[in-house]
Every structure is written in structure tokens, then in C-alpha cells.
Amino acid sequence: MKITTEILLVVFAVVLQVNSEANIKTEEGVLVLTGDNFKTAIADNEFILVEFYAPWCGHCKALAPEYAKAAQQLASEESAIKLGKVDATEEQDLAEQHGVRGYPTLKFFRNGTPMDYNGGRSADEIVNWLKKKTGPPAKELKTVAEAKEFIEATNVAIIGFFKDQTSDEAKAFLSVAAVTDDHPFAITSEDEVYSEYEAKCGSIILFKKFDEGKSLFEGELNEKNLKKFVAANSLPLLVEFNHETAQKIFGGEIKSHLLLFLAKGEDHFEKISEAAKSVAKPFKEQVLFVTIDASEEDHGRILEFFGMKKDEVPAARLIKLEDDMAKFKPETNELTADSMKQFVQDYLDGKLKQHLLSQDLPEDWDKSPVKVLVASNFDEVALDKTKDVLVEFYAPWCGHCKQLAPIYDKVGEHFENNDDIVVAKMDATVNELEHTKVSSFPTIKLYKKGENLAIEYNGPRTFEGLTKFLETGGLDGAGAEETDDGDEDAPKKDEL
Numbered sequence: 001m002k003i004t005t006e007i008l009l010v011v012f013a014v015v016l017q018v019n020s021e022a023n024i025k026t027e028e029g030v031l032v033l034t035g036d037n038f039k040t041a042i043a044d045n046e047f048i049l050v051e052f053y054a055p056w057c058g059h060c061k062a063l064a065p066e067y068a069k070a071a072q073q074l075a076s077e078e079s080a081i082k083l084g085k086v087d088a089t090e091e092q093d094l095a096e097q098h099g100v101r102g103y104p105t106l107k108f109f110r111n112g113t114p115m116d117y118n119g120g121r122s123a124d125e126i127v128n129w130l131k132k133k134t135g136p137p138a139k140e141l142k143t144v145a146e147a148k149e150f151i152e153a154t155n156v157a158i159i160g161f162f163k164d165q166t167s168d169e170a171k172a173f174l175s176v177a178a179v180t181d182d183h184p185f186a187i188t189s190e191d192e193v194y195s196e197y198e199a200k201c202g203s204i205i206l207f208k209k210f211d212e213g214k215s216l217f218e219g220e221l222n223e224k225n226l227k228k229f230v231a232a233n234s235l236p237l238l239v240e241f242n243h244e245t246a247q248k249i250f251g252g253e254i255k256s257h258l259l260l261f262l263a264k265g266e267d268h269f270e271k272i273s274e275a276a277k278s279v280a281k282p283f284k285e286q287v288l289f290v291t292i293d294a295s296e297e298d299h300g301r302i303l304e305f306f307g308m309k310k311d312e313v314p315a316a317r318l319i320k321l322e323d324d325m326a327k328f329k330p331e332t333n334e335l336t337a338d339s340m341k342q343f344v345q346d347y348l349d350g351k352l353k354q355h356l357l358s359q360d361l362p363e364d365w366d367k368s369p370v371k372v373l374v375a376s377n378f379d380e381v382a383l384d385k386t387k388d389v390l391v392e393f394y395a396p397w398c399g400h401c402k403q404l405a406p407i408y409d410k411v412g413e414h415f416e417n418n419d420d421i422v423v424a425k426m427d428a429t430v431n432e433l434e435h436t437k438v439s440s441f442p443t444i445k446l447y448k449k450g451e452n453l454a455i456e457y458n459g460p461r462t463f464e465g466l467t468k469f470l471e472t473g474g475l476d477g478a479g480a481e482e483t484d485d486g487d488e489d490a491p492k493k494d495e496l
Contacts, residue, residue: 029071031084035091047081047134048109049117049126052088052095057103058298062121062243069123074130081130108133119181122244124154129181137178141188144196151207156183156234158206161199163189169202169221176226182248183234206233228253228285237280238273241292241299249290255321256287258344260335261303261313263295268314268335275337279344287318287344307357307430316340317355318347329355356432369412373426378433381424382447388421389447390457390470393428398441404461411466420449421470446474 024041025032033041033050042048051067053060071083088095088103098107098114106117110133119129138160141147151157158177162170165187177185188194197205204217204226215233219225231253239245241259249257260276262269273291280289292299294313303310306317306327314335318328330343346352358375365372373381373391382389392408394401412423428438436445436454444457446469459465459477469477 028068029075033084033086042109042112045082049083050107051085052100052105054089054103060104066123070126125182128184132181137174138185138187141186147193150186155209158185160187161203163201172223176223210236232285238277238289254288257319258289259317260291261294261315263313264293272335278337279341327355328352357430359430369416371424373424375431383452388449390423391445392425393438393443395429395441401442407463410463
């Protein structure tokens, strides 16, 4: 055999890659990357997913076993795709170079060019996302054996049966496959595969290892309808909220959710769960049914967000995720199949009024220079057309609000004897208004006398800045636009 220069170059390239990877430590199949080997790893691997993590981060700890499982699965398939990780608390320069602002942050490098990872957090979802980014959107199935292997490999698998893969319907299927990263898609034209699954030309079947086992797409085939079908059928009829499902629940196509606050281990859990499953199917493309384990300490903030306490469990709420989150509360605390079905149907029929949180009005609400507002007295005080009313919308746990408190109290004292000005505050985590939505804390608004125009404050949070804002009738320190909802660094109200 004649050894050419080209062959030698290939041999040396392979040896160099093996040697360079051999010098990189691995943990459970994941490359451990540092400032010393990062560039080498990126250069030597055409495809590599990198996690920037912090050892103390709870989300990182939850991801770790799934991330390792994904790396091992790809290795077992002899895939060219590698997974790496960087301890961002140790490798701060690397984290800074790649714009890491939170943990975990995942970046996918293709031939050295990075892109943000936006897939799921389970091993299957990670592998599916990576395969979509490195291969065709749908795998070609030639035999029944290939189809069975494809279906068995993951919890959810979607197969399109098309004789003409250039048809408009097949193109719509492939377009959805290309943008759906969480689940694998396959396509087939083979008669034996059609026969095995009793499919017709144009059929789309979603296979799943839960509920009824498979779902057949029905209706007009277009991208919008197919996306909705996949979103509705790729999750169980009753979804448990956890680290793995959170993104699918709140980032999915279905924006209306029935949230069931239950306590695992209690007598009610199985009874209510089964009742919910029995009524969920007809609603599955409109409303997602979700259980939240209220006994988990981490879920305390979610209960707080809905103004609930643990002694109210079991309980239900319906939410609609759009520009502002609308919340609905059932008339009865009894959670039976019939009551849940009626609650969801009334919501879909537009018969329900929003459930707005409100505290009881304290007897001494107006005794201090800074008046205390709750939902029930807000309009009476803040929308008084004879006064300029400054209102701080705050959260008790917000650090920015705590820093502002002594300054805001001083502002209240300054204007205490001014009959034309009222300084007030409202805890916006437990008081909600139909006409005013707050998305960050603190938000400060001036409700001007006369027309009740709400002007948002955008100046420095100082005594001088706030007093000047009031004295100028909202001219000095006003936000450029009413759409500016406060400090970008402030905690967001919708962060559960």
C-alpha cells in the first residue's frame, strides 16, 4: 500500500485528537474543562455541548445525573458529539468570556462556533436536541426493526408516514421536526412499516410510554396544528411539576394550566390525581393538567405566589400565561372529577372572573406617614382625584425594596403635612389589581390628581430624587415610556 501525504495527515490528525482528549479528565463520560484545555477541546471536537455550572447550585445538581447519562448514551452510540463541563466558580475567566450570568448555562459549539442551548434537562431531551442540531430533522426508517428500535429508544417518538416526502404535508411534518428539539422524529415510505402500525399514507403517530401508548394526529395537517398536537400529547394527561418538566409546562405551546396543589403521601393525592386524569383527555389541547407537590420545601415560593398556605392544600388554581398571568379560583374546595371538569369548562367558556389576591385592610393603615394599601382600598386612596399619590409596589423578600425602605419612609415624613400629596406602599405579592400589573420590584408610580394618570418613576432611588419627582408633578425622574416596568436587576414577580 502506497502511503501518501494525505493519508499521513489523516493518521496524525487522529493521533493528535486521541492524545489531546486523553489529556482531558472525564467524569462519568463528561469532559472536565478548564482554562488550560478548553480551547483544545473545542478545536478537537466538531460538536460539543458545554455546561457552565456552580457546585452549590441546586439546578446544576439536578441536571448532573441526566447530563452524565446523556454523555454515556452518546458514547455508547459512538457519536461524534461530546459533552463537557466547566466549574464557573473556579474558571471565572472562561465564564466571563462566554457571557455566563446564571447557572447552569449551556453552550453548544459547532466547529468552534457557540450557540445557546435551549432544550430540556432530561438525558433524552439533551440527546434529542443535539441530534437535531447535528443531523437531519427526521430519521429515515427503512424496516420494521428500525422503527421498533426508534420507538423503544425514548419516552416519546413521532413517525410520519409519507410516500411522497416532497409533498406539502411531508414538508410541514419535516418543518415541525426541525424546530421541535425535545423529541425525535422519523419518516418512512416503507409498506412493511405501514402495515406493522396500521398506518395510512399521511398518517402521523406519536408513540409514548405512558397513558394510552400512542396518539394519532387528526385534522388539517399544517405546522400550527401539528405543533399543538405534539405539545398536547407528548406530556402525560397529568404532569408532575419538577425540574425536568418545568420548562415544558411553562414554556410550551399550551398556555392555560390547571394547577393542582397536592401533598404526596397524603390520602388525597392518589384520589384527586386519578379524578383529574379521568377528565383531562378532552381538554388536552387547550388546558394542561399539572400537579404540584406542596409538601416539597422548594415549592413554598409557588404557594406564596398564589397567596396560599400549606393548610389550604389540596387546592386548585387555573392560570392563563399571556402578557400578564391571569389566575382563577374554583368556587368550591372540593376536588372531584365533576368539579374539576366544570371549573375548566367554565374557564374555557369565559364564565370566570379573575381571582385577585388581597390582604385584609389593617386598622392602622393610615396612622404612619407612609400609608398602607391593599387591593380593597387601593382605588379609594390612589385614585383620589384631589391628590397626587405616590405608590411603591414592593415584595417583602426583595433586597432592593429593603434598601429603599428607610429612604421611602423619610419621603413619607417629608410630605406628611401636605394635604395635596399622599405617600403609600402596597405589598404586590399578596395584593393584585385588575387595572395595574407589576412585573418587577420595587415599582414606583405617581397617580396624578385630576386625570389619575399613572407616571412611573425611573430616577435614582434617593430622597432627593423621589421628592423632586413629587414636587415636579412627575416630570423629574419619570420613565421614558409607561412600558418600562422597573429595575432590570430587580426580582421579577413571575419568577416562581
